[in-house]
Amino acid sequence: MDSSELKRIADDVRANALIAIYFAGSGHPGGSLSAAEILATLYFKEAKTDSSKPGWDGRDRVFLSAQHKCPAQYAVLALKGFFSMEEFQTTLRKTDSSFQGHPHMLDTPGIEMSGGSLGHGLPAAVGSALNAKLAVKGYRVYCVMGDGEQEEGSIWEAVMAAAHYELDNLCGIVDANRLQIDGPVKKVMNVEPLPEKYRAFGWHVVECDGHDVQALLNAFAEARATKGKPTAIIARTVKGKGVSFMENEVGWHGKAPDRKQLLKALKELGREDFFTKQLEDKAAGVKARLQGKFVVTPWNSGGTMKVELKAIRDGAGECLKEIGCDERIVAVGADLNSSVKLTSLCEDHSENAERLLDAGVAEQDMMGIAAGLAKEGRIAIAGSFSIFATGRAWEFLRTSVCYPKLNVKVIASHGGLTVGEDGATHQSLEDFSTTTIIPNLGVFVPCDYLEAKKGSRKAILDVKGPVVLRLGRVNTPVVTREDAPFVYGKANVASFKGEAKNLVDAFEWELASEHKGSEDVAIVACGVVVPEAMHAAWQLSKQGVKARIVNVHTLKPLDEDAVLRAAKETKLVVSVEEHQVGGLGNLVAGVLTRNAVPTKQVMLGVADKFGESGDPNQLLAKYGLNAESIRKAVEKNLSR
Structure with a gap:
């Protein structure tokens, strides 16, 4: 196969990947297009x-470390015959799909390693290459990375190990398109000169144009001929390559094209015929099937109980906008500053920009920097997705922040299943447990935009010591009011008073300590499932069942008195959490056990499994965390 044919295939990859991202409604086109010739x-x-034998032991191993670029990898694998192109294009990032937003090796043929978090691929590739040496096997190992990904410390640990073990069967390819989520790589966290750095670690290095197929072929040949050391190919590319309005535009990192944009892109690629009526019909059928399987009643679909929909993370952002001029505050992010609302700090006050820092794709460094800032008297705010801020950086959080009880506030956004289409790698379902177990650390999980705004101000300005603010990504109902009471560390109770035009007017909010009602069941919840619990309470009222909604917005310190009263004054306690079952549930159970309260408790949560890509509301239904599931659990257990 000559270079002209490979170039044609690369453009086929671009077109097919863009169609899949369009049908998914989300995804990462920029990097998928820049990596097309490489893949x-x-x-x-x-x-x-060998597509007929994906697990063939003699195959070469291809690791995609920058796995947000998987639409391009899926498209290549489909063209090679590993699976149906139509299936990939119409189910990418959908509920129940084999084509996750970040690939899973147990779901999809041809995928060597599950992943999504940057910096994971090269260490795994090193392990695979070591196995080939130990077992005297002839396969080669390839690992495709991004240049922004080079900011992760785990990359350089693996680079060091590969050189130390003289892994000449390993070839790392850097898709150097010069852009990452927060902007140009050289401005976010400069990683150049990459060739000199890899050489300094003992690698052979080849630089080439990553869109010149013959140059890539020559580079791979040179890598195969190199003995005694691994090879790094620094492939200089253009993000969004092949589509004029996407090229070198950072905004196309993680945004799906609309129909008009897709058709324009396909025309530029000379692939208009790839987008067929048959394909559109198939995609519509997939959508209808999922809507039938996971029955979701949209908010505001009826004539009453209307809600305003706003993202919880936006509430924290609004707080940062209001308090950003406090010069004690310094925020540091990890290439997600806009997503987690750290940019709100200087949204109305550009002079605050010098106190908004970016560690790049380096969450452990972000947490360490925050600790150092707090040690010097600053109110340090570290912000990333929850899976990274409380997962990857956990030990830094524990030892550098919480052990010395430093005044660091962690914006842990995009928590839980409702991260949605990005899938399991980005859905933090373990963070309640891993954070509440750390001494000295407060954990705040607001139920809506307004509570996030109020609680963030309190946690940042008034609480002395570390606090994690676990925030939701998607728009969810605003169920509290400006005048609703809020005390950090004290639970609130929402009591259903009767159907109203707006849901917020159908409930009375009060501090749990002041509640005097008498109910059949207490539903103890936090975060985005509180509105679902309130909706369930409305439905239960139609059957004569009274529900007390206990909103434990502060998981730590937990309002134990509110839990004890709920258990003693109702017949059943149901804990609901957008988390592995037991994160909140076990905290509630611990309170009841320590105080010898004999009550019936039911725990609703994710049942010891990972999440998946999909529509957020469909995922809540699938995993038993929507209003209908809560209602059924209450009915089932009250009747026993």
């Missing part, structure tokens, strides 16, 4: 693979 050349010329 086409790898799979169709360089690497030994």
Whole structure:
């Protein structure tokens, strides 16, 4: 196969990937387009693979470390015959799909390693290459990375190990498109000169144009001929390559094209015929099937109980906008500053920009920097997705922040299943447990935009010591009011008073300590499932069942008195959490056990499994966390 044919395949990859992202309604087109020639050349010329035997032991291993670019990898694998192109294009990032927003090796043929978090691929590739040496096997290992990904410390640990073990069967390819989520790589956290850095670690280095197929073929040949050391190919590329309005535009990192944009892109690629009526009909059928399987009643679909929908993370952002001029505050993010609302700090006050820092894709460094700032008297705010801020950086949080009880506030956004289409790798379902177990650390999980705004101000300005603010990504109902009471560390109770035009007027909010009602069941919840619990309470009222909604917005310190009263004054306690079952549930159970309260408790949460890509509301239904599931659990257990 010559270079012109490989170039044609690369453009086929671009077109097919864009169609899939369009039908998904989300995804990462920019990097998928920049990596097209790299992946086409790898799979169709360089690497030994067999679509009829995906697990063939003699195959070469291709690791995609920058796995947000998986639409391009899926498209290449489909063209190679590993699976149906139509299936990939119409189910990408959908509920129940084999094509996750970030790939899963147990779901999809041809995927060597599950992942999504940057910096994971090269260490795994090193392990695979070591196995080939130990077992005297002839396969080669390839790892495709991004240049922004080079900011992760785990990359350089693996680079060091690969050179130390003289892994000449390993070839790392850097798709150097010069852009990452927060902007140009050189401005976010400069990683250049990459060739000199890899050479300094003992690697052989080849630089080439990543869109020149013949240059890539020559680079791979040079890598195969190099003995005694691994090879790094620094492939200089253009983000969004092949589509004029996407090229070198950072905004196309993680945004799906609309129909008009897709058709324009396909025309520029000369692939208009790829987008067919048959394909559209198939995609519509997939959508209808999922809507039938996971029955979701949209908010505001009826004539009453209307809600305003706003993202919880936006509430924290509004707080930062209001308090950002406090010069004690310094925020540091990890290439997600806009997503987690740290940019609100200087939204109305550009002079605050010098106190908004970016560690790049380096969450452990972000947490360490925050600790150092707090040690010097600052109110340090570290912000990233919850899976990274409380997962990857956990030990830094524990030892550098919480052990010395430093005044660091962690914006842990995009928590839980409702991260949605990005899938399991980005859905933090363990963070209640891993954070509440750390001494000295407060944990705040607001139920809506207004509570996030109020609680963030309190946690940042008034609480002395570390606090994690676990925030939701998507728009969810605003169920509290400006005048609703809020005390950090004290639970609130929402009592259903009767159906109203607006849901917020159908409930009375009060501090749990002041509640005097008498109910059949207490539903103890936090975060985005509180509105679902309130909706369930409305439905239960139609059957004569009274529900007390206990909103434990502060998981730590937990309002134990509110839990004890709920258990003693009702017949059943149901804990609901957008988390592995037991994160909140076990905290509630611990309170009841320590105080010897004999009550019936039911725990609703994710049942010891990982999440998946999909529509957020469909996922809540699938995992038993929507209003209907809560209502059924109450009915089932009250009747026993």
